[in-house]
Amino acid sequence: MSEALLAQEVGTAPAAVPASGARQFWRRLRAQRSAVVAASVVAFLVLVALAAPLLTALEGQDPNTFHPSLVDSAAGGVPLGSFGGISAEHWLGVEPQTGRDLFARIVYGARVSLGVAVFATLLQVFLGVVIGLAAGLGNRAVDQVLSRITDVNVAMPLMVIALALLAVVPPEFPRPVLIALVVGLINWAGTSKIVRAQTLALKSLDYVSAARLSGWGKWKIAHREMLPSLAAPVITYAALLVPQNITVEAALSFLGVGIKPPTPSWGQMLTDADVWYQAAPSYLLIPAALLFVTVLALTVLGEGVRTALDPRSQSRLGGVRRGLLSRRKGGAQ
């Protein structure tokens, strides 16, 4: 039952999702200015992450070189100079204590943070979809077993399991991949609940019945008839998961099991920076602001995708904007 409610969270009633070709989708997405801006920001961030070596080469710095001379050793290693040591060489200043270049660490950190969050999300979505579909399509026994497994998954405290698992796996295993794996493996229940509820709803739809009459097997039907309809709620939910996973990585860093130094990540930086809030505010503010922008962009984009996936949105979109205008004009009809 709560599955159905979760499905409601991402706002889909399966029967009410008619007509939506890819072209329509793009048109509706483009019609929303906020979504376009958000998409550009996301694209920009991804680009920055991908071009990290290029950007740092442009700046002439790298993320791991220490500059002991740029910090005041006697004062705990606070960066010398104003605004955290911003200069022509160090565009965003340097890290306290080490004097490592902040800009370089930020752009490389984007790689890790976004990479981990996106990979973890993909894993969550993949597992959630497969398990949710299987539960929704399987017979009573399969559904029961999978639903209970989902409950177990929900009841697992992420931090505890992460701590335990991260200790078990040998340190040679690449940390970002491991974190993404752990987060992905422990946190798929939300997606699977949504998918299961959605699948159950879809299963009784006429077009699925029609496909059964045509002679296709269960999985073939799932693949052809259901997956496309599951995309809408799943994509919307995934947009919520990405920012959530970025903060999970930060929290793991806080507990000391995050990304391993010297690899920079935003979560790691935030963790290290929060005590520096008074002595070197820019050290905290820069990654915090970036994280905020990322989350904002992803949320707005997610909202945009959801709106664009909803065929009823066409009139609603036009409606809100024009409705506003007409109200200002004094409500003339």
Next chain:
Amino acid sequence: MSAGFVVEVEGLSVTFPGAQEVAAVRDLSFSLPEGGALALVGESGSGKSATAFALLGLHRGTGARVEGSLKVAGVDVGAASEAELRALRGAKAAMVFQDPLSSLDPYYAIGDQIAEVLRVHRKVSRRAARARAVEVLDRVGIPDAVRRSRSRPHEFSGGMRQRALIAMALACEPKLLIADEPTTALDVTVQAQILDLLHGLRREEGMGLLLVTHDVGVAAESVDEVLVMREGRAVERGPVAEVLAAPARTYTRTLLEAVPRLDAPLSRQPVAAGDPVLEAVGLRREFRQGRRTVTAVDDVSLTVGRGETLGIVGESGSGKTTLGRMLVGLLEPTSGQLRYGGTEKTSGVQMVFQDPVASLNPRRSIGEAIADPLRAAGERDEKVLRDRVRELLERVGLDPDRYDRYPHEFSGGQRQRVGIARALAPSPKLVVCDEPVSALDVTTQAQVIALLGELQRDLGLSLVFVAHDLAVVRQVSDRIAVMHRGRIVEQGTVAEVYGSPTEPYTKALLAAVPTLDPVLAAVRRAARRELVAA
């Protein structure tokens, strides 16, 4: 304009903005005298609802552009302030919506909902408002109104919900009642009851009635005047008897001709049934609902011969769909046997679904949908597939070049044709059509029925035709089975069942069918009252 009118509309236009602007209503003018009754009729999409909404200013804030002058119960809707509009809505002009299922808030008791509306317009205590709610519920014929006013909508049947909505409309004693397709979602029997209720209310309370409907029969029963609309414009307007008896415009005539009638001459000769393609013996199906068990289909036995059409009629919830789905093997019977021309294996049967929107996957092209059964049968050659699908599309009267189009690019009737093409693709011996035309307007409905007849003749198909509309079933069937509460209560040839029904249930069904003749309608209404009284 004189003061004797509740509605005066002059040059009304409603335009919906969007990628393509839709002019839903264009330059429409009409008026409704106090206590009068006017029907807006026309096919789907002709602008009836848009007009009705405009009367209460419901387009405001949605982006739709409304032009022209609108006066309702003395209020200039175009110029009125929000507060004035709110004072108009419900108090002076009330609206009854099409779908009683979704038009009430599922979370609150019916009585509270009515009381809430009342308290918006009148300064009365909560208790007084509740009392009034009970009063109006009683007025619209809800039995045991005191107790039922505490029920939530889901505890009401469709007909009762529609009555509750009408009760809400009555609460503030408005001058005008706008009913937007108040009966489309209901059975013939319930439909008749609601129409009778509206009729009675109008007479007794002296309200004006604006009835919006695509069913000319419904209009004939309930109003003094009709306004026929097409593509947002008025086509014809006049007293109901005149327009229906002697339509001045061709469009009106087409519309009338498409309405299936119980008294039309039978178009088909009963075919001699060949060997049975389907035999069902003692079918029974139960559903568990919590602790209760619902028997949806109970001990149904039937046979369908080659080339024959078996019509199944019955009111909503009588088990028609459940039976149909069992016949094609989509649903396991709880007990009973099914044989398909000698085998027990489901083979050579297909289904056409009731809802043309829900039966096609919005995300797959129609060509793909039709090709599915062929692919499943093992056909791999893309060219052969394409050719076969094109052939089928042509067969059902669709442009074969629209192979790669998506369902939303088709109208309801066209979609139903796609559904038929899909059912035909694997060359079935038997097709079960579950209310294939109930969602379509009369003109489209007539086309689809004609198509089915034609296909049956050409391909030697057997059909099971499920519907709640007796006139439609009569047109297409050789034999009729009447279902009631999961059982077949009467079975026989068309002539037997319609000519001399033996079961009282069948008789009640037949008496409830609306007629196009207002005079006859009055006679029937009286007859129905007697039936109820008896």
Next chain:
Amino acid sequence: MTGFLLRRLGGAVFVLLSLSVFLYLVFYVAPGNVAQIACGPRCSPAQVAQVHEQLRLGDPLWLQYAHFVQGIFAGRDYSSGVGVLHCNAPCLGVSYQSDQQVTQLILNKLPVTGSLVIGAFALWLLLGVGTGVLSVWRRGRPTERVLTWLTLAGTATPVFVIGLLLIIVFCSTLQWLPFPTYVPFGENPEQWAWNLLLAWVSLAAIESAKYARLTRSSMLETLAEDHVRTFRAYGVSERALVGRHALRGAVAPVIALSALDFGSMFGGAVLTESLFGLPGLGRELVEAVKVVDLPVVVGMVLVTGFFVVLANAVADLLYAVADRRVVLS
């Protein structure tokens, strides 16, 4: 109803057993010499062996697990040195590290975590749903935009950053609030609330955004539904539509999500608990994982898991009460 409760109970037992088996397996392969940690860094091999034996770490995994299950139903005995101490059923074992009974440990920590979660929960529901309602009522206006930004800022900031900033501003700089320590409710309800306030606010700041968004979207969905149109057509004001009819539609999804969050917060508010000096379950749990204190970890995860399962069952019940159309299954 009885059937529902029985089924839920069965489900809960399955979930909890699976969790404990899973933890036993993971910790079995976890590195770190439990006996050495328990004994101290400079214990001799002989002493470590003694401790090893005392903790019964030499037993095969299945036997250790069997003892654990036995403890839950029948209790267990263990040595305190001077004598034998009995750990009454339900006994979740005895901490390897501190010799404390896990059941007692949990009972000590539960009020703390409970105080944190319940207060934060109330606050984030209030904030989240309130913000959601406000942004729907003022939709399309600047208010909505400001609210959206504020709630997003909440989601985008890790809890340890928000928490520390709140402490610095309100306790250190302005000195409006005491530096948080845990004061039991029974001792001084007023101090209890003042001390927990910032922790509640930090959690609420982060959680409420989700609720604001969920409330908003459910309400918009409801507002687009036919029955709202009915009431609009009957002259009901926008405020009543939003506050009465649309909000009612948001209740169900909010309940469902609350259940998930409420339950998982019992073991998941690790960072908040450590930052605000709250000796709660989450913090203890993390400490226990770090020292491979399996009895404590299993016991606590079972308790937090129990709350998750319980919260979900309660949510389903509530939902059935809220929406009588629903049949419990």
Next chain:
Amino acid sequence: AGPQGDNAASASGAGGKAGAPQKGGTLQILNRQPQTDFDPARLYTSGGGNVPSLVFRTLTTRNRENGAAGTKVVPDLATDLGKPSKDATVWTYTLKDGLKYEDGTAITSADIKYGIERSFAAELSGGAPYLRDWLIGGADYQGPYKDKKGLDSIEVPDAKTIVFHLNKPEGEFPYLATQTQTTPVPKAKDTGAKYEEHPVSSGPYKVVKNENDGEKLLLERNPHWDAKTDEERKAYPDKIEVNSGLDPAVINQRLSASAGTDAAAVTTDNNLGPAELAKVAGDKKLADRVGTGHFGYTNYLAFNPKVKPFDDPKVRQAIAYAVDRSSVINAAGGSSLALPATTNLPPQKSFGYVKYDHFPAGESGNAAKAKELLKEAGHEKGLTITLTHSNAKDRETSPEIATALQDALKKAGITLELKGLEENDYNDTIHSVKKQPGFFLAHWGADWPSGGPFLAPLFDGRQIVKDGANFNYAQFDDASVNKEIDEINKLTDLDAAAARWGALDKKIGEQALTVPLFHPVYKRLYGKDVKNIVISDWTGVLDVSQVAVK
């Protein structure tokens, strides 16, 4: 210890609010770690940490004075530092008169013997290994619960006398007698594992409340404690409240705000971090409330020469030359929180510190010299090695230090790969002879301020533990070094011993078995009403038995 004025205090970085200390008030202690072990048998830290020493008196104790004077050992329950036999294998102590527990009963030497025996029980493990290693029969004794007979090597001829029989000469036994294991425990009151909930006090304060396994403690005056028998503990406050389990950043915020009861607050386990130091540096008022302490402690790079390429002294030397101590010190918190180290022994007189720098790397490393040595060792193309470190957030063996080293070694053509282990795994790995990596971050602190407990566990070949926790990471077994250790242990003249330890360290340093990195400096805030701050070089942290809040 004699009285001391403010002048002496400020000289060694200690101090506190001006004015003579008065009795009364409540002292607040804000800590990170709860006092989970409050049982004298289970405590490790020398002198029983800080708070426990308010409750537990021991045979001897540390001199509660600022700086170097604080590294002296002085009598506590005993009348003197113990009378050694000629070869220092038998030590005899006599108890002072008038010693009582919190319930008024007299403290006897049998109670001290029982207290020591308890520490051998598996249920009460956790203490330091010396009693086990030094007392005759200690290695096999299983504690009084299993072995009712008791340990024969401790004799109590009468209620006031206790005699220890050692299996080898140990001139430093008076230091060992400072450990809480020599606290008297009345057998009748022993509740085994539960004793820590309410240990019986022999000191100036007794435990009134102990909540949540040592997280919240309330100590009040022990009326039966007689100040005349105790020259060390001042016991100014009437009550002491310990709040622990607090977040480190929050503790420092509280101490710097110093509002309300926090004005009378101190911390015994929470240092100022670099970020906080940066803030304090800009605030004169705050800076005045910082106590600075030096504890005998060294952070270093450890080699295991059994693992290639660290078997080659040239490689070890090259690394010693390449190390950039300034960036390591920055990573550790900057020059105010860490002093560069080139010796194993901490730079304190009591350890016998002798300055040496066998492989001078200068401030920021001598990459050229390192390259040269590598070339000689046959690694002219550079070298790739792995450094094992912990993932603890302690800025000691933590990733921050490792990355600083990584950056420095890069300049010398050494590619350093980092292998971070979770804390347990790390401890397990580096302390196991079988799993020990070739190159890792390590640290060592003195159990008492002398070279013995510092050098012996690390470099005494007989202390290599094959199947348990081993601290001789280099598995260094040199007959001459072993012999010298034995020789020094025989000395009962502690100053003479110190000089020999210093010389020994210098000699061992030549082997390049370690690369000393830094000695930590502890900076801690205290509340604005706190007076009489005493920080000895023995513990490096303010002594709670000395502070006053009135």
